[in-house]
Amino acid sequence: MSAPTRSAPALVGCRVAIAEAPRPVRPESVDAETLVRTLIATGSEVVRMVPLRDAHPIPAGSRRTAYRIATGQVDAVLFPAAEAVPAWLSALERSAMLDAVRRRTHAARLVLAAVDAAAVGALQEAGLPAVAAGGPTAQDLAEAVLDLLVRTAPVRMTEVGRLAVRSGGVLVDDEFLPLSRGAVSLVEALFVADGRVLSRAEIGQVLPGGRRSPRAVEVAVARLRESLGGRDLVQTVVKRGYRLAVVDD
Structure with a gap:
């Protein structure tokens, strides 16, 4: 009798980046550690982006992550706080990656999601389709990613x-x-x-x-x-x- 096969985790093969705000946001509705644990439990690899500040050089690690996002090595970017969006957009533009990221989002090959309507609005104003999570918690943000990468992903x-x-x-x-x-x-x-x-x-x-x-x-x-x-x-x-x-x- 053969052993039963185990289904793969829902987000196996996915890499998700979390864009963190340049400064701590209070009150913090999305606990970053909870979000990381929730995503890892789905089978995805998680990359935490170093908080970016406009007046400073882009750290090498953030530049590498921007390149990954632009070239198909990241499936989703999450924004737990609206404060992370301006610096993230600035880093993409300074790295000459913004147009490539736009192309990936418009081809539905990159998901951008946030818990804050202001963050979604800022991304959309930059020509980047984005979705709002169904609620303000880490679980809500993770569920939004699951919905877009599993249930409604292009095939x-x-x-x-x-x-x-x-x-x-x-x-x-x-x-x-x-x-x-x-x-x-x-x-x-x-x-x-x-x-x-x-x-x-x-x-x-x-x-x-x-x-x-x-x-x-x-x-x-x-x-x-x-x-x-x-x-x-x-x-x-x-x-x-x-x-x-x-x-x-």
């Missing part, structure tokens, strides 16, 4: 099954397949293209390092296919490039 119907992309890999018919950073960047670009053929030059732009050679793109595609265990998710279009094997409606 594609492909020839190998139902596909969803996360920062740590992909879900194919709810089976999680971990992928490297470069493979996730490649899959995300094809996922957003939704069946449109991407040239090698377009794909080279999204791979880590950017502007990669056609040969580097071919190697990245080969490694992705190997990681997918032979699933024919990425199709070669002769003399044009590659496309996701989406199923037409």
Whole structure:
């Protein structure tokens, strides 16, 4: 008799960043430690962003996190307090990452959520779609992320099954397949293209390092296919490039 299979945690393969306010906010409606524990219990990896101040240089760790957010290595950013938003937006702009973050939010590949209506409004004014949690607590904020990353996350119907992309890999018919950073960047670009053929030059732009050679793109595609265990998710279009094997409606 075979052992029963255990279902994967709801947010397996997801990375969630918490943007903290530059100064302590009182009263503190969202306890950061409770929020971290709640998110970890869902299977997600949690990154706490160092509080940012406009007048100071951006810390190296915050710059790395901004790059991750802009390049598909983070699935959601949470704002427990409205005071975190202005400095976060400033850091993205100073790092030349704001436009890339906008593109990811508009493609529904990055979730921004807050407990404060003022924070949601500030993000939306910056051209970044954001949602408000259903209440003021850490649990409410975590539930908002679960709803957006699990229940209403964009999916594609492909020839190998139902596909969803996360920062740590992909879900194919709810089976999680971990992928490297470069493979996730490649899959995300094809996922957003939704069946449109991407040239090698377009794909080279999204791979880590950017502007990669056609040969580097071919190697990245080969490694992705190997990681997918032979699933024919990425199709070669002769003399044009590659496309996701989406199923037409």
